[in-house]
């Protein structure tokens with residue numbers, strides 16, 4: 001039996017982040033699918049989001065909390081900087097991702113461009129067009145943050161990098177923002193480094209329509 005159970009969906013950015021935390025820490029995990037929005041889902045997460053983590057009789061939701069728990073509960077490489085300032089910078093980026101970047105990059109571009117058409121809906125060009133100036137600005141903020149260090153909170157990757165990475169992966173694959181990501185040279189180089197890590201290949205979502213192999 002796997003040590004950690006994650007309830008989630010492989011293409012979800014937050015699910016992928018939680019899986020990356022497990023892979024990077026060296027903790028075995030299994031990903032269980034969940035029927036989104038059902039009463040059973042709400043019983044696991046009061047706001048019906050994914051992922052949800054189960055470790056023995058301990059259940060936890062919210063990806064940053066899951067990351068901290070995994071890092072602090074198991075032996076393995078540190079996923080958070082020891083230095084208080086660097087750790088605070090890590091938290092700052094995690095909050096920025098959740099409060100600002102995710103809404104603009106995922107809800108404003110990735111979902112309308114990639115997911116809506118898969119659901120038979122129009123891509124919502126107006127939403128994408130309105131989001132792109134904000135995305136460009138947010139990429140410049142990330143680019144400045146990565147200008148002086150290899151990773152968001154220093155010279156080693158931390159919980160923040162694996163939280164932001166799946167979002168940039170989708171964004172970079174859109175025709176709208178791909179050039180902007182590549183033009184943010186520090187972001188592009190950081191993303192290349194993140195993609196080279198084994199946790200990237202180990203958590204790759206299956207192509208649309210194909211079931212996840214566990």
Ligand SMILES: N[C@@H](CCC(=O)N[C@@H](CS)C(=O)NCC(=O)O)C(=O)O
Nearest residue numbers: 012013014048049050051062063064
């Ligand atoms: N704050 C949550 C956000 C989780 C989240 O928004 N997950 C998305 C999938 S990537 C989700 O559950 N979406 C379903 C919905 O919003 O109804 C976390 O850190 O885990």
